[in-house]
Amino acid sequence: MRTVDGEEFRWRLRVYYEDTDAGGIVYYANYLKFFERCRTEWLRALDLDPTRLLRETGVQFVVREAACEFRRPARLDDALVATARVARVGGASLTFAQQLWRDAGAAGAPALLAEAKIRVACVDARNLAPAPLPKTLAAALRRRDAPA
Amino acid sequence: MRTVDGEEFRWRLRVYYEDTDAGGIVYYANYLKFFERCRTEWLRALDLDPTRLLRETGVQFVVREAACEFRRPARLDDALVATARVARVGGASLTFAQQLWRDAGAAGAPALLAEAKIRVACVDARNLAPAPLPKTLAAALRRRDAPA
Amino acid sequence: MRTVDGEEFRWRLRVYYEDTDAGGIVYYANYLKFFERCRTEWLRALDLDPTRLLRETGVQFVVREAACEFRRPARLDDALVATARVARVGGASLTFAQQLWRDAGAAGAPALLAEAKIRVACVDARNLAPAPLPKTLAAALRRRDAPA
Amino acid sequence: MRTVDGEEFRWRLRVYYEDTDAGGIVYYANYLKFFERCRTEWLRALDLDPTRLLRETGVQFVVREAACEFRRPARLDDALVATARVARVGGASLTFAQQLWRDAGAAGAPALLAEAKIRVACVDARNLAPAPLPKTLAAALRRRDAPA
Numbered sequence: 117m118r119t120v121d122g123e124e125f126r127w128r129l130r131v132y133y134e135d136t137d138a139g140g141i142v143y144y145a146n147y148l149k150f151f152e153r154c155r156t157e158w159l160r161a162l163d164l165d166p167t168r169l170l171r172e173t174g175v176q177f178v179v180r181e182a183a184c185e186f187r188r189p190a191r192l193d194d195a196l197v198a199t200a201r202v203a204r205v206g207g208a209s210l211t212f213a214q215q216l217w218r219d220a221g222a223a224g225a226p227a228l229l230a231e232a233k234i235r236v237a238c239v240d241a242r243n244l245a246p247a248p249l250p251k252t253l254a255a256a257l258r259r260r261d262a263p264a
Numbered sequence: 265m266r267t268v269d270g271e272e273f274r275w276r277l278r279v280y281y282e283d284t285d286a287g288g289i290v291y292y293a294n295y296l297k298f299f300e301r302c303r304t305e306w307l308r309a310l311d312l313d314p315t316r317l318l319r320e321t322g323v324q325f326v327v328r329e330a331a332c333e334f335r336r337p338a339r340l341d342d343a344l345v346a347t348a349r350v351a352r353v354g355g356a357s358l359t360f361a362q363q364l365w366r367d368a369g370a371a372g373a374p375a376l377l378a379e380a381k382i383r384v385a386c387v388d389a390r391n392l393a394p395a396p397l398p399k400t401l402a403a404a405l406r407r408r409d410a411p412a
Numbered sequence: 413m414r415t416v417d418g419e420e421f422r423w424r425l426r427v428y429y430e431d432t433d434a435g436g437i438v439y440y441a442n443y444l445k446f447f448e449r450c451r452t453e454w455l456r457a458l459d460l461d462p463t464r465l466l467r468e469t470g471v472q473f474v475v476r477e478a479a480c481e482f483r484r485p486a487r488l489d490d491a492l493v494a495t496a497r498v499a500r501v502g503g504a505s506l507t508f509a510q511q512l513w514r515d516a517g518a519a520g521a522p523a524l525l526a527e528a529k530i531r532v533a534c535v536d537a538r539n540l541a542p543a544p545l546p547k548t549l550a551a552a553l554r555r556r557d558a559p560a
Numbered sequence: 561m562r563t564v565d566g567e568e569f570r571w572r573l574r575v576y577y578e579d580t581d582a583g584g585i586v587y588y589a590n591y592l593k594f595f596e597r598c599r600t601e602w603l604r605a606l607d608l609d610p611t612r613l614l615r616e617t618g619v620q621f622v623v624r625e626a627a628c629e630f631r632r633p634a635r636l637d638d639a640l641v642a643t644a645r646v647a648r649v650g651g652a653s654l655t656f657a658q659q660l661w662r663d664a665g666a667a668g669a670p671a672l673l674a675e676a677k678i679r680v681a682c683v684d685a686r687n688l689a690p691a692p693l694p695k696t697l698a699a700a701l702r703r704r705d706a707p708a
Contacts, residue, residue, distance in 0.1 A: 132452055133462070134293065134445045136286035138340045139685070143282055144623040145596070148589035149430045156428055160489075166429070167489040179588040183627040189688060192286045193456075193463040241583070244633060280600055281610070282593045287537070292475040293444035297578045300441070304576055308637075314577070315637040327440040331479040337540060341604075341611040389435070392485060430589065432582035434636045439578055488582045 125161065127154040128219075129196040141189035147230050148182060151214045154198035155234070162256050170241055173250045177236040180209065184232040188218070195219040196229070205257050208246045209237045273309065275302040276367075277344040289337035295378050296330060299362045302346035303382070310404050318389055321398040325384040328357065332380040336366070343367040344377070353405055356394045357385045421457065423450040424515075425492040437485035443526050444478060447510045450494035451530070458552050466537055469546040473532040476505065480528040484514070491515040492525070501553055504542045505533045569605065571598040572663075573640040585633035591674050592626060595658045598642035599678070606700050614685055617694040621680040624653065628676040632662070639663040640673070649701055652690045653681045 129150050137143040159165060170176055190196060197217045204211035216230040240247045248254075277298050285291040303325075307313060318324055338344060345365045352359035364378040388395045396402075425446050433439040451473075455461060466472055486492060493513045500507035512526040536543045544550075573594050581587040603609060614620055634640060641661045648655035660674040684691045692698075 130449075132445070132449050133285045133287065134291055134448065137281045138284035138286070138288050139281065139620050139622065140286050141622070141688075144626065145282065145589040145592035148592065149428070152430065152589070153426075153428050165489045167487070176583055178583065178585070178633070179630055181627075181629050182588065183625075185625050186623055189622070191463070193461045244585075278597075280593070280597050282596065287472055287474065289474070289540075292478065293441040293448070296441035296444065297576070300578065301574075301576050313637045315635070324435055326435065326437070326485070327482055329479075329481050330440065331477075333477050334475055337474070339611070341609045392437075429581040429583065430587055433577040434580035434582070434584050435577065436582050441578065 123201055125154065125158040125200045127157045127198045127200075129153065129198055131190055131192055131194040131196065133192065135190075136192050141191055142194075144184075144186060147184060147186065147190070147216060147232070150196065150198050150216055151184075151200070151212075151232055151234060152179075154200045154214065155212060155236070158200050159253075162253065164250070164253055164256075169250060174241055175238050175247045175250060176241045177210075178239055178244065179234060180237045181235040182232060183234075184230060186230050188227055188229045190216070190218065190229050195221060197226075202257060203233070204235075205249070205254075208239075208248055209235055210249070211235045272347050272349045273302065273306040275305045275346045275348075277301065277346055279338055279340055279342040279344065281340065283338075284340050289339055290342075292334060295332060295334065295338070295364060295380075298344065298346050298364055299332075299348070299360075299380055299382060300327075302348045302362065303360060303384070306348050307401075310401065312398070312401055312404075317398060322389055323386050323395045323398060324389045325358075326387055326392065327382060328385045329383040330380060331382075332378060334378050336375055336377045338364070338366065338377050343369060345374075350405060351381070352383075353397075353402075356387075356396055357383055358397070359383045419497055421450065421454040421496045423453045423494045423496075425449065425494055427486055427488055427490040427492065429488065431486075432488050437487055438490075440482060443480060443482065443486070443512060443528070446492065446494050446512055447480075447496070447508075447528055447530060448475075450496045450510065451508060451532070454496050455549075458549065460546070460549055460552075465546060470537055471534050471543045471546060472537045473506075474535055474540065475530060476533045477531040478528060479530075480526060482526050484523055484525045486512070486514065486525050491517060493522075498553060499529070500531075501545075501550075504535075504544055505531055506545070507531045568643050568645045569598065569602040571601045571642045571644075573597065573642055575634055575636055575638040575640065577636065579634075580636050585635055586638075588630060591628060591630065591634070591660060591676070594640065594642050594660055595628075595644070595656075595676055595678060596623075598644045598658065599656060599680070602644050603697075606697065608694070608697055608700075613694060613697075618685055619682050619691045619694060620685045621654075622683055622688065623678060624681045625679040626676060627678075628674060630674050632671055632673045634660070634662065634673050639665060641670075646701060647677070648679075649693075649698075652683075652692055653679055654693070655679045 199215045203213040214232045218227045220226045347363045351361040362380045366375045368374045495511045499509040510528045514523045516522040643659045647657040658676045662671045664670045
């Protein structure tokens with residue numbers, strides 16, 4: 117489930133009433149919450165949860181761009197898997213390629229529900245000015261990139 | 265602790281998809297958002313919006329207790345009116361009596377949808393320790409309370 | 413983790429950015445989301461998730477009353493445990509006693525963050541009129557009550 | 561498919577605690593809520609609120625694509641203006657160009673906070689299959705498009 121040093125990180129989610137709307141499906145903005153939970157758990161798997169990052173390095177991540185395609189609706193009680201893959205590493209930003217899948221279940225094969233490209237910038241938490249990626253994170257990304 | 269028979273403050277709201285759930289009605293936690301918007305606008309009407317309060321006095325309000333009865337469901341597109349009345353003033357807290365009404369419209373008479381008692385505490389924003397009500401707020405509550 | 417036939421049901425949760433507010437703590441309405449996730453998982457553990465309940469019996473649950481005390485703030489990245497215990501069984505409603513705890517971790521002992529009493533009514537999904545508890549649920553609650 | 565150079569619709573918003581996160585700014589997914597409120601009010605201004613649309617024509621709109629750039633953070637208490645302009649009309653979809661501005665105030669000139677392209681599809685509410693745009697809406701878009 118948690119492949120940190122692999123290419124793709126996966127995180128399981130469940131759809132609750134809070135996520136849905138009167139159209140009977142998950143409200144479109146809430147897919148972005150699911151994607152963010154997955155990115156946060158990716159960081160946590162690197163031992164860099166947001167609180168620790170802030171305390172130790174004074175930075176936080178803010179989203180600069182989000183482009184999302186909604187292919188099939190997620191529904192109440194669906195078991196989902198969100199994925200995150202670092203598609204691009206900049207000096208002060210990361211771009212994630214993310215997907216949301218409905219889990220294979222009694223209902224059959226897994227289905228791709230949504231895809232997104234999300235660019236997050238690393239900023240100084242005091243003034244939101246751009247800040248270089250924390251060294252531990254940059255090192256972890258290099259390690260992952262190196263031949264095994 | 266002193267009980268004040270406060271005036272009622274009213275704030276208009278509209279129900280959007282974001283507020284509803286797959287049951288076709290407003291999700292229960294979102295009524296608390298509506299009540300909080302109304303309390304915030306009450307503060308703003310006293311020229312004490314949260315940002316100014318924090319900057320000038322270093323305090324913020326946090327909710328300590330919320331008791332809510334949900335009488336009738338609010339639905340997508342409903343025009344609502346939230347009300348707030350200060351029911352009790354403590355040294356470091358305020359208790360609000362609040363209601364949520366569906367506005368009278370083509371559909372007929374206004375309907376009471378929900379009622380709540382919400383106790384908020386004034387706290388020092390740095391450590392969340394109890395703090396006395398800001399003087400300007402206490403003064404405003406006294407003025408309002410005085411015989412006309 | 414999932415004690416269905418015991419007295420208390422427990423569900424683990426994590427606090428993400430989406431749950432917090434500019435006060436630096438979890439927004440008060442979001443505790444109700446946490447409590448609802450726990451009630452839903454309790455139902456699912458009885459093999460009665462909301463979707464199945466609706467499809468097989470035509471009913472859904474709506475919250476009629478919620479009373480919550482907020483004792484200590486939950487914060488970003490906190491690992492939480494929500495609990496649910498059926499405190500009262502009516503013909504067409506259930507009352508839950510629920511708690512939210514910060515998990516014991518490096519930070520020490522678990523801490524009680526919030527407590528709530530939540531009354532949910534069973535309603536016909538077509539018109540929201542009161543409906544008796546589904547037989548399977550009533551039976552499950554009786555079984556649980558019986559001496560072992 | 562026809563490109564229309566639509567007029568711009570504007571909708572005022574206020575930032576509340578519910579919209580912000582522990583980073584001290586509006587949570588990124590919530591900008592999409594603001595944009596959706598503006599699109600809904602645009603529909604309502606055409607006398608086509610979602611409830612009426614559903615009742616009279618059996619359709620609803622679902623978002624298929626959302627691409628958003630977050631330029632400057634919105635903060636607690638900010639007075640915002642969301643805009644919506646129909647950028648493209650398809651047989652069963654509409655593409656909106658939307659912006660979010662911080663209102664000019666004591667703080668000076670208005671500032672562009674976010675920009676988005678949002679494609680919404682018209683679907684049959686029963687099965688979410690693509691459906692042609694309601695005639696009244698198509699007519700309203702043509703009227704607006706015609707030379708004055």
